[in-house]
Amino acid sequence: MKIEAFRGINNVADQRKLKPGELAAATNVDIGTRGELMTRRGRSVIAAGSAHSVFECPFGVLALIDNDLLLLDSAGTTLRVVYDTLGYTRVWYVLFPDGRVGFSNGLISGIATATATTAWGVPMPEDAGAGAAGETLYQITYVRSTDGLEGAPAYGLPVDMTQALTGLPVMSGYTINVYFAPHGDDMFLAGNTATDTFLHDGAQLGAQHIGRGIGAPPAGTVLIHWNSRILIADGNTVWATRPFEPELCTLISDFIQMPAPVTLLYGTGDGLFVGTTEELYFLAGLVFKDLKAQSIASGRVALGSGVEIPLSYLNEKVRPSGVLQGALCLVDGVVHLIHSGGVVVALTAETYRQPATEVYATARLRDNVMHYLAAPA
Numbered sequence: 001m002k003i004e005a006f007r008g009i010n011n012v013a014d015q016r017k018l019k020p021g022e023l024a025a026a027t028n029v030d031i032g033t034r035g036e037l038m039t040r041r042g043r044s045v046i047a048a049g050s051a052h053s054v055f056e057c058p059f060g061v062l063a064l065i066d067n068d069l070l071l072l073d074s075a076g077t078t079l080r081v082v083y084d085t086l087g088y089t090r091v092w093y094v095l096f097p098d099g100r101v102g103f104s105n106g107l108i109s110g111i112a113t114a115t116a117t118t119a120w121g122v123p124m125p126e127d128a129g130a131g132a133a134g135e136t137l138y139q140i141t142y143v144r145s146t147d148g149l150e151g152a153p154a155y156g157l158p159v160d161m162t163q164a165l166t167g168l169p170v171m172s173g174y175t176i177n178v179y180f181a182p183h184g185d186d187m188f189l190a191g192n193t194a195t196d197t198f199l200h201d202g203a204q205l206g207a208q209h210i211g212r213g214i215g216a217p218p219a220g221t222v223l224i225h226w227n228s229r230i231l232i233a234d235g236n237t238v239w240a241t242r243p244f245e246p247e248l249c250t251l252i253s254d255f256i257q258m259p260a261p262v263t264l265l266y267g268t269g270d271g272l273f274v275g276t277t278e279e280l281y282f283l284a285g286l287v288f289k290d291l292k293a294q295s296i297a298s299g300r301v302a303l304g305s306g307v308e309i310p311l312s313y314l315n316e317k318v319r320p321s322g323v324l325q326g327a328l329c330l331v332d333g334v335v336h337l338i339h340s341g342g343v344v345v346a347l348t349a350e351t352y353r354q355p356a357t358e359v360y361a362t363a364r365l366r367d368n369v370m371h372y373l374a375a376p377a
Helices: none
Strands: 030-031 038-039 051-057 060-065 068-072 077-081 092-095 101-104 109-112 134-146 153-157 174-181 189-193 221-226 231-236 239-242 255-257 262-269 271-276 279-284 293-298 307-310 325-331 334-339 343-346 359-366 369-376
Touching: 030 369, 051 101, 077 109, 077 343, 092 221, 101 221, 221 262, 231 262, 239 262, 262 325, 271 325, 293 343, 307 359, 307 369, 325 359
Parallel strands: none
Antiparallel strands: 030 038, 051 060, 060 068, 068 077, 092 101, 101 109, 134 153, 134 174, 174 189, 221 231, 231 239, 239 255, 262 271, 271 279, 279 293, 307 325, 325 334, 334 343, 359 369
16 A cells, blocks of 8 residues: 555544545654655664653753663763662653752652752751750751751750750751740741750840741652742642742642642643643643632543643644644543643544553654654553
8 A cells, every 4th residue: 555645643533434644553654744654763772771751851861770760871871870779660850940850759859960969858857856844945947058958847845945955866968957936936046056966055046937837849740840830740739839949848838739630730821731630721820829720621631641842843724823832632542732821622533542541752853743752651
């Protein structure tokens, strides 16, 4: 059979009634700008092992190989181990505005650069040590030595602030801030220590602690950067870091609860698309605390299927006027285009449907043709 001009895959219609140029399936072929079919180019192995969760970033390629998160160069040479024994679960990534990369597998998270790996945010101390019984409330926080970032507090029982605190939980890479509340609940800085003991010298207390409810973001999945925040999906919840502070989250307010587990996040200048296992929603607006979800399409949105693309490569029949960027995703196995203020278009409803729960998706440009690739996870 000779195909003069390829018209696309059609696995919806009766195969006996396909139009000229339509195929029920096509394996190992690429499509040219004029619809010509070409043998797909070969590939070569650049790193041995069971590999997935690949992410290209400004300082190399991150990939989970066997159960280690590695940083590779473009030739596949290992530059360093980013996280040893991270596990075999899928890893999600997000590029921070400052060039660092946040990663998370839903249980463990961290931040990678070309040379170092750090925790995502500053941990909360497991306990606050102890002191002689008294009437003054106190708390302690970790302060990261490299940049002075402070984490969430751990609270101790009332103490005598003239006596030493002991048993403070020392952690490598951090010092400890100690706060006292001599007049009510407001905490004021008493000092800092790098040891497991602190004794206030009687000097006037310093600045008031204003970080109540602020801590490290939870580990999650489907990570994106939107409107100066990092968004993180965790089950039915969408968490947001503080504006311009990707390692801090106001844990008492910076979240949105969705009706079902979140599988997609995509932000535009008009609002936020949120996909779940049941529906696709659009949340109009740019102020996170004011966002309200409105359903725009029913059906399961496949986890991992959202990919941003330049819309100039779309066929002019479906290309929106004046819109430069959008995203493709799978809703009940149908490829959908989402963009702008909640616009959703089912691109392949009449021709292609491939039900999927979770995929590894990406877009690539080959011979000036944009390809959307979604492989089952």
